[in-house]
Amino acid sequence: MKLILFDVDQTLVDALPHHEVAYERMFGEVFGVNAKLTDIEFWGKITPNIIEEIAGLKGIPKKEVKRKLADAVRKLEAFFQESAAEGKVKVLPGVRELLANLKKRGHRLGVLTGNTEGITQGILRGSGLEGYFDLFVYGSGAKDRAELVGKAMAEAKYRFGREFLAKDLVIVGDSTHDIECGKPHDAMTIAVATGFHSKEELMKHKPDHLFEDLTDPNILKVFG
Ligand SMILES: [Mg+2]
CATH class of the missing domain: 1.10.150.240 (Putative phosphatase; domain 2)
Structure with missing residues (x-):
């Protein structure tokens, strides 16, 4: 898991x-x-x-x-x-399928975002994705994303009653900041080129995996 x-x-x-x-x-x-x-x-x-x-x-x-x-x-x-009233937030390609598949395989899914709680919940409601996640870490009250990862680990231990080690931690994101925040925690990082950073820029930060978007069927394989 x-x-x-x-x-x-x-x-x-x-x-x-x-x-x-x-x-x-x-x-x-x-x-x-x-x-x-x-x-x-x-x-x-x-x-x-x-x-x-x-x-x-x-x-x-x-x-x-x-x-x-x-x-x-x-x-x-x-x-x-x-x-962003209900149904007005656009879900990116492959997202629903990937989340459903990961959940079916018994993984714990969390949201780690720079957004505040109010904005994140607005997005999850507006996109209909709220049901997939068990853990939420928001961007208020932390100085940067790496600190948010530490919060997520602590919260996961409390919530799921078990410790997740570095090898069990995966971070998925579209920006170089997402890749960087995983490094101090030795997490596996998966970059997806659906944001504002090009594939070349993302590669410079050495993610463990890089995908064009989340429709790629090979993504499931990297979770083992
Ligand atoms: Mg992003």
């Missing part, structure tokens, strides 16, 4: 249009500026860091960002959920 942690955006789903709407509305309302998510390289990053990075780009003082961060996250979640 393996613990398989999936990134969300551009790995399981394409929710970009909803993120874009939410960020633009939030920055207008909370900070009074015209800012877009796509102003920065946001992929693989965690929500509070994305907000801080965009705010920095717009010249908003760090103190102000810190003071308004909680409100910014709350509004971002509300605007996202409004946009």
